[in-house]
Amino acid sequence: MRKAQILATALTLGLAIPFSFLAILGTAWVTDHLPTVIRSLPPVQWQLVFREGSARWPEVAGMVVGQLLILALLIAARRSQNAANGA
Structure with missing residues (x-):
């Protein structure tokens, strides 16, 4: 040890x-x-940067939704594990 x-x-x-x-x-x-x-x-042409960023917002939204889904699955798994250990 x-x-x-x-x-x-x-x-x-x-x-x-x-x-x-x-x-x-x-x-x-x-x-x-x-x-x-x-x-x-x-x-830097900030209008072009803004245009590129606004075109990529669905990617960012997808990543956020995916992370929230993973977090929800982890919370659900922990609750079911705690219920199984407590029963």
């Missing part, structure tokens, strides 16, 4: 440390290049 705890801690740290370092580097990059990013936004 002790070996599993040490392994879990080592794996967690092994994942957390590089990704934390990557996040710090990303934040530093964004801080250094933020004016360039902001200057690149005005030439």
